[in-house]
Amino acid sequence: AQKITQTQPGMFVQEKEAVTLDCTYDTSDPSYGLFWYKQPSSGEMIFLIYQGSYDQQNATEGRYSLNFQKARKSANLVISASQLGDSAMYFCAQLRRGSARQLTFGSGTQLTVLP
């Protein structure tokens, strides 16, 4: 069974600073996808960034980058130059391919950006 672990229930960061949100996963599947989503208080789950298990390079999307360490089974999200609008819940998720297409989520990290 897949398991996603996010060990930081809450994080604080000063505006304009960088912050790293931790994520570890546990799977025996050779092919998988890793995702990060942002959920503001409004509730919508917003896709941020994707990393494939066979990707050689770490994924980047604007201010978001993913520090992928396959041997350690970690996929940490780095947000650079934090903005007040980045305050939200952040979820790491792993896709199990196959008919179920199951996306397993971690418990999330509540990020608060301080002015």
Added chain:
Amino acid sequence: ETGVTQTPRHLVMGMTNKKSLKCEQHLGHNAMYWYKQSAKKPLELMFVYSLEERVENNSVPSRFSPECPNSSHLFLHLHTLQPEDSALYLCASSQAPGGRETQYFGPGTRLLVL
């Protein structure tokens, strides 16, 4: 309309009511999903419709009944719910199989069962 839409956004219902949640995707995807998000719990996959095949989480009670009439529309029919069913219900869609299969979510329906 773009992306994934859900209606209603908020719903209050009694335990004897019957209601339906609606989801519509405008992304040309061929797979749709229902998730439940309860307070202080990770998102839980309830149902998947992919390539006309339905996959369900065996732990979902029968008082939840999905319907997917076509690849763009998804419903969740609710009847005789319990207070513990109060949660945020999220719909998502993706293009599968192949590629990233990124799931894009709607804004959710906040359900309160009294």
